[in-house]
Amino acid sequence: MIKVGIIGLGAIGQRLIPLFLNHPEIKIVAICDSLNERLNEIANQLENVHTFTNHKEMLSDSELDLVYVTVPPKFHHTVVSDVIDKGINVLCEKPLANSTEEALSLYHQAKEKGILHAMNFPLNYNGGSKTFAALIKDGYVGKLRRIELKMHFPNWPRPWQQNEWVATKEQGGYVLEVGVHFIQQIQKIFGDMKVIHKNIQYPEDPKASEIGIIANLELSDKTPILINGLSQIAGIEEIKFTAYGTEGTLSLVNWADVEGAKIGDPIQKIETDDSLKDSLINNVVKALKGEEAIIIDFAKGYEAQVVLEALRGEQ
Numbered sequence: 001m002i003k004v005g006i007i008g009l010g011a012i013g014q015r016l017i018p019l020f021l022n023h024p025e026i027k028i029v030a031i032c033d034s035l036n037e038r039l040n041e042i043a044n045q046l047e048n049v050h051t052f053t054n055h056k057e058m059l060s061d062s063e064l065d066l067v068y069v070t071v072p073p074k075f076h077h078t079v080v081s082d083v084i085d086k087g088i089n090v091l092c093e094k095p096l097a098n099s100t101e102e103a104l105s106l107y108h109q110a111k112e113k114g115i116l117h118a119m120n121f122p123l124n125y126n127g128g129s130k131t132f133a134a135l136i137k138d139g140y141v142g143k144l145r146r147i148e149l150k151m152h153f154p155n156w157p158r159p160w161q162q163n164e165w166v167a168t169k170e171q172g173g174y175v176l177e178v179g180v181h182f183i184q185q186i187q188k189i190f191g192d193m194k195v196i197h198k199n200i201q202y203p204e205d206p207k208a209s210e211i212g213i214i215a216n217l218e219l220s221d222k223t224p225i226l227i228n229g230l231s232q233i234a235g236i237e238e239i240k241f242t243a244y245g246t247e248g249t250l251s252l253v254n255w256a257d258v259e260g261a262k263i264g265d266p267i268q269k270i271e272t273d274d275s276l277k278d279s280l281i282n283n284v285v286k287a288l289k290g291e292e293a294i295i296i297d298f299a300k301g302y303e304a305q306v307v308l309e310a311l312r313g314e315q
């Protein structure tokens with residue numbers, strides 16, 4: 001059995017618990033959250049689990065094969081660094097850290113220790129996003145002319161993720177929370193990119209995260225990338241990742257749906273290829289057993305962080 005410890009039991013920590021529980025080779029043996037009430041509530045739903053409000057105590061007092069870190073971004077560096085220090089394999093939530101320096105230091109530390117260092121970027125495992133990537137690889141759009149990422153939110157933060165950090169400039173905003181998933185996908189599917197120009201709008205509260213961004217980036221062959229983010233607007237949430245090419249247009253819509261058409265035809269829904277559907281947890285288990293696996297490691301997390309910080313930084 002792979003003995004797992006979880007640090008952070010908020011919206012996302014709770015989302016992954018059932019996935020760990022469903023894997024026959026995994027046992028959750030320890031959980032940690034600084035909020036005692038939340039810790040006890042989750043402990044009551046699990047069997048024979050040790051509870052901790054301090055992650056260092058959990059790391060010292062438990063025998064663990066893997067630790068999943070899902071605390072807010074500002075704490076990733078400290079907590080993940082302590083996990084690596086103990087020589088324990090680590091699965092970290094995105095973004096890897098809260099600056100390029102922190103991300104690079106985690107990557108170096110993990111590499112030196114020789115542990116498994118994996119990140120949760122779900123678009124690498126979902127049926128829709130994998131269908132999008134496979135169609136691009138098959139040449140559906142022809143020669144790429146432009147990539148666009150639209151992130152429109154009637155309200156930020158979203159109703160399901162209400163906490164004290166996700167709408168702060170310090171460690172929140174949708175460029176960080178949502179944008180980094182697509183930065184990683186662009187790097188994986190289309191290659192390196194850099195930020196050319198950005199225009200970020202902030203509300204009056206100096207501590208609050210962005211309410212708008214228009215950014216212009218480029219792939220290494222100079223193909224343009226447009227990021228169009230807007231919140232506190234009328235209408236419904238739309239997250240649309242589109243590739244425009246010489247032969248067609250293809251979009252991944254709201255994380256899961258694929259739509260597109262060849263030039264001259266109306267845009268249509270495209271069935272996702274569910275045979276491509278994969279699982280983060282299965283891949284982490286495979287990697288721990290030394291088998292071939294799809295793992296987005298800290299090197300990739302660092303590469304995504306470089307672009308993320310170029311977008312987030314002072315303009």
Ligand SMILES: NC(=O)c1ccc[n+]([C@@H]2O[C@H](COP(=O)([O-])OP(=O)(O)OC[C@H]3O[C@@H](n4cnc5c(N)ncnc54)[C@H](O)[C@@H]3O)[C@@H](O)[C@H]2O)c1
Pocket residue numbers: 007008009010011012013032033034035038053054055070071072073075079093094095120121122161163164177
């Ligand atoms: N992969 C994805 O699709 C995805 C989606 C949303 C968020 N995330 C990421 O997941 C992480 C968690 O997000 P969330 O929405 O669950 O946040 P959250 O605020 O709901 O949960 C974080 C939890 O960590 C606890 N915590 C904070 N500091 C701690 C510490 N030092 N030790 C122990 N516990 C501590 C808090 O009490 C809280 O329960 C963030 O990094 C976020 O960016 C990932």
